[in-house]
Amino acid sequence: xxxxxxxxxxxxxxxxxxxxxxxxxxxxxxxxxxxxxxxxxxxxxxxxxxxxxxxxxxxxxxxxxxxxxxxxxxxxxxxxxxxxxxxxxxxxxxxxxxxxxxxxxxxxxxxxxxxxxxxxxxxxxxxxxxxxxxxxxxxxxxxxxxxxxxxxxxxxxxxxxxxxxxxxxxxxxxxxxxxxxxxxxxxxxxxxxxxxxxxxxxxxxxxxxxxxxxxxxxxxxxxxxxxxxxxxxxxxxxxxxxxxxxxxxxxxxxxxxxxxxxxxxxxxxxxxxxxxxxxxxxxxxxxxxxxxxxxxxxxxxxxxxxxxxxxxxxxxxxxxxxxxxxxxxxxxxxxxxxxxxxxxxxxxxxxxxxxxxxxxxxxxxxxxxxxxxxxxxxxxxxxxxxxxxxxxx
Ligand code: PMP
Numbered sequence: 140x141x142x143x144x145x146x147x148x149x150x151x152x153x154x155x156x157x158x159x160x161x162x163x164x165x166x167x168x169x170x171x172x173x174x175x176x177x178x179x180x181x182x183x184x185x186x187x188x189x190x191x192x193x194x195x196x197x198x199x200x201x202x203x204x205x206x207x208x209x210x211x212x213x214x215x216x217x218x219x220x221x222x223x224x225x226x227x228x229x230x231x232x233x234x235x236x237x238x239x240x241x242x243x244x245x246x247x248x249x250x251x252x253x254x255x256x257x258x259x260x261x262x263x264x265x266x267x268x269x270x271x272x273x274x275x276x277x278x279x280x281x282x283x284x285x286x287x288x289x290x291x292x293x294x295x296x297x298x299x300x301x302x303x304x305x306x307x308x309x310x311x312x313x314x315x316x317x318x319x320x321x322x323x324x325x326x327x328x329x330x331x332x333x334x335x336x337x338x339x340x341x342x343x344x345x346x347x348x349x350x351x352x353x354x355x356x357x358x359x360x361x362x363x364x365x366x367x368x369x370x371x372x373x374x375x376x377x378x379x380x381x382x383x384x385x386x387x388x389x390x391x392x393x394x395x396x397x398x399x400x401x402x403x404x405x406x407x408x409x410x411x412x413x414x415x416x417x418x419x420x421x422x423x424x425x426x427x428x429x430x431x432x433x434x435x436x437x438x439x440x441x442x443x444x445x446x447x448x449x450x451x452x453x454x455x456x457x458x459x460x461x462x463x464x465x466x467x468x469x470x471x472x473x474x475x476x477x478x479x480x481x482x483x484x485x486x487x488x489x490x491x492x493x494x495x496x497x498x499x500x501x502x503x504x505x506x507x508x509x510x511x512x513x514x515x516x517x518x519x520x521x522x523x524x525x526x527x528x529x530x531x532x
Contacts, residue, residue, distance in 0.1 A: 148271045161488065167520045170488040172313065172462055173511040174374055178430050180421070184377075187416035191409070199412045205400040207234025207384070208411040214418055215370070215384045222346065223356035225368055227386045233395055234406050238343055238371045238383040242266050244398045245304065245367070246273035248391075249337055254303040257295055259287055261495035261504070263313045263341065266306050275304075277497030284456070286319030289326045296334045305331055305338040309357060310345035311461025314495045314506040318459055324357045332363030337391070343371040343383075346427050348460040349435040364388035372414060374462065375427045380410040431460070437509040437517060438464065444518045445507075448525025450532050462510040465492070468503040469532065475502060477524075477531055485523040 161168050191199050206212070212232040219225040235241040242265065250256070252274035258266065260279035267277065278299060281291040286309055296302055307327070309319035319327075331338040340357040358368040364387075371383035385395060399405075417423065441464055442457045449455075454467040468474060474491035481487050492504025505524075509517060 166486050166488050168488045169507045169520050170490050183421045190416045191412045199409045203405045203408040205405050210415045211411045222353045224359035225356045233385050235383045236381045238369045241369050241385045242269035244395050246270050247398050248394045249303045255301050257305040263308050264495050279497050286323035293330050308341045310342045315465040316458025316461050321354050325360045328357050328360035339367045341369045343374050344461040346375050434510050440514045440517050441509040444521035448522045464507045466505040473502045474505050481527045487520045487523040
């Protein structure tokens, strides 16, 4: 059997160990990026679903438009304008099956074999996978605790010929938890606009902010219509529903709409209607606030435990939101080796950080999840990891 060349990069053994570890119920996992299931609004969704089926069952079980339920698009546009200053109208919103589908479609819409994608260093593993499938070559842009270094972005845009996309995750980045400063957001929009290159602002975590309001989005500074804003209900409501959105200029949106139509015809009509009904009957913002309170507490337990149990040389910065903390180990310590011992001998898992870099090296990092682990288990997990690190450092 002959498989397509575009799959050749794909080495499932790389994530295979992690997935295997996650499926073992004895493993205490700080690896995944899962929301806390005990916070899912199960009863409310039951009530909202009854309303949908009573009121519009014939439509909710039918095919629907590729662009998505107009009521949901209206809701998304309003929330994005209110929360991030993103000036969106319902017709500028396309519903996607998770933001992951938007990343896959971006590969189809923009990339050819050898096209260059500029990204943060490190960046979201799932974006690397999505774009690699369409032949992307990645170039990392230097990044600090305020986001991408704009001078380096501009230098790379100037020097590299075939940059098709710039991909960034500016609010509580997966994996580092970095939250871009407003100045960087503004400068970034100006530079990508001047070079006329498409930029993806991927923001599934922005609303999981432990204090204060959301900063303006990059999209809110986009005067040239090059920024594609991605958001998702996965982390604020339910990842199982697979409902997310993109906001972009009409020319871009229609290309994505065509790709979506060809790929899946439409998103789940029922799940879109359930979210619309939930939003009519309950308070999504209050739900997000509840989630944030729990995650903030878990984050501080994780950080306190790292400081108590990890060797002094391990550096961790408490994130101001999101799901992850990022730990830098001394150079020379390989987190993939640490992972093996942690899983096999101490029954605890995390994600070795090297997987999040487009370029090789950088093996001395760990990504730790705090959303999906109760406080006592978090402390125990970090205690075990501390024991492994003390042995290996
Ligand atoms: N982007 C980032 C940065 C993510 O971390 C994730 C999920 N882990 C996604 C996109 C995809 O999310 P979903 O498809 O569930 O919306």
